[in-house]
Amino acid sequence: MRSRARAGGAALRIAGWIGVAILVAPLLALVILTPLGRLSELTSDGAVWDAIRLSLLCAVCATAACAVIGTPIAALLAGPDFRGKRVVRALVTVPMLMPPVVGGAALLALLGRRGVAGEPLFDAFGFSIPFTTAAVVIAQAYVALPFFVMSVEGALLSRDRDVEEAVSAFGADPATVFRKVTLPAVFPGIGAGAVLAAARALGEFGATVTFAGNLQGVTRTMPSEIYLALQTDPDRANILSIFLIVVSLAVLIVLRGRWADRVGVS
Known part of the structure; x- marks a missing residue:
């Protein structure tokens, strides 16, 4: 019985490592085929720095917008049941499921000059x-x-409500309870959501190109710059891809570090 359990555990670990290899293999291939000697050439390229600056600036602004808009939505979905709650939750998740180009077309239909x-x-x-x-x-x-x-909704649903009930019993209004008790309690979930949102924003391409176009210094982000490079200079595209991976990792490490410092985890 024990030998069977050990064999099952070993098989699971092997399957896990195979999965890791499948995820890592494309990145290794990208590194292998990238002429790193051209890196210095691109560091002096104004178009690249414009794309990096724009990507970081827009990703930070988009993440802030997600926090401002998304926290009340999460509180609504994690709160008491109401008629149509499942429909609202489904509508909120639709942008995550549909092709980004469709999202860009929808934004044009709403906010375009003839929208x-x-x-x-x-x-x-x-x-x-x-x-x-x-x-x-x-x-x-x-x-x-x-x-x-x-x-954030997951964090709100799994929180301990005892402290909130105790504070409410002393006469605190719901807004005060949410601001003083609930938000600090779910800050790890907010931090994790911010990291996910920032990563998604940095890598966004389809909706951005459809709704914002591809103007250097105005709307051309790193994914757009990489797509353009793929058409004429694949080596340049590979270098830019690695550069974007490094920038994305740096942003995620910084965000996670600040979140960890705030909640006292390592």
């Missing part, structure tokens, strides 16, 4: 959102928001 809300906005103020840096932030936030909401 449902975009046309009145343009007629009233002469301002059009698509193909601007703001459009990049909106597109990234739109596709990243479900990841943030799911993370």
Whole structure:
């Protein structure tokens, strides 16, 4: 019986390592085929630095927008049941499931110059959102928001409610309880959601290109720069891909480090 259990455990570990290899193999292949000698050439390329700056700036703004919009949504979904709650939850997760290009087309239908809300906005103020840096932030936030909401909702559902009930018993109103007790308790979930949202925003391509376009220094992020390079210079695309991986890892490490310091974990 024990030998069978050991054999089952060994098989599971082997399967796990095979899974890890499947995930790591493409990255290793990318490193192997990348001419790192051209790295210095790209570090002086203004288009690359424009794309990096824009990617980081927009990802930070999109993550902040996800936190502001997503936290109340998560609180709503984690709160008392209401009619249509399952439908609302499904609608919130739709951007995570549908192709990003469809998300970009939906944003154009809403905010484009001839969109449902975009046309009145343009007629009233002469301002059009698509193909601007703001459009990049909106597109990234739109596709990243479900990841943030799911993370925070899970934290809210698993929290210990005893402290909240005790504070409420002393006369604190619901808003105070949520601000002073609930939010600090679920901060690890908020931190995890922010990391997921930032990672999703940094890698966003389809919705961004569809809704914001591909203008250097205005809407061209690193994924767009890589896509353009693939058409004419695959080696350049490989180098940019590795560069984006490094930048993404650095951002995630910084975000996780600040979250860990806040909640006291290592």
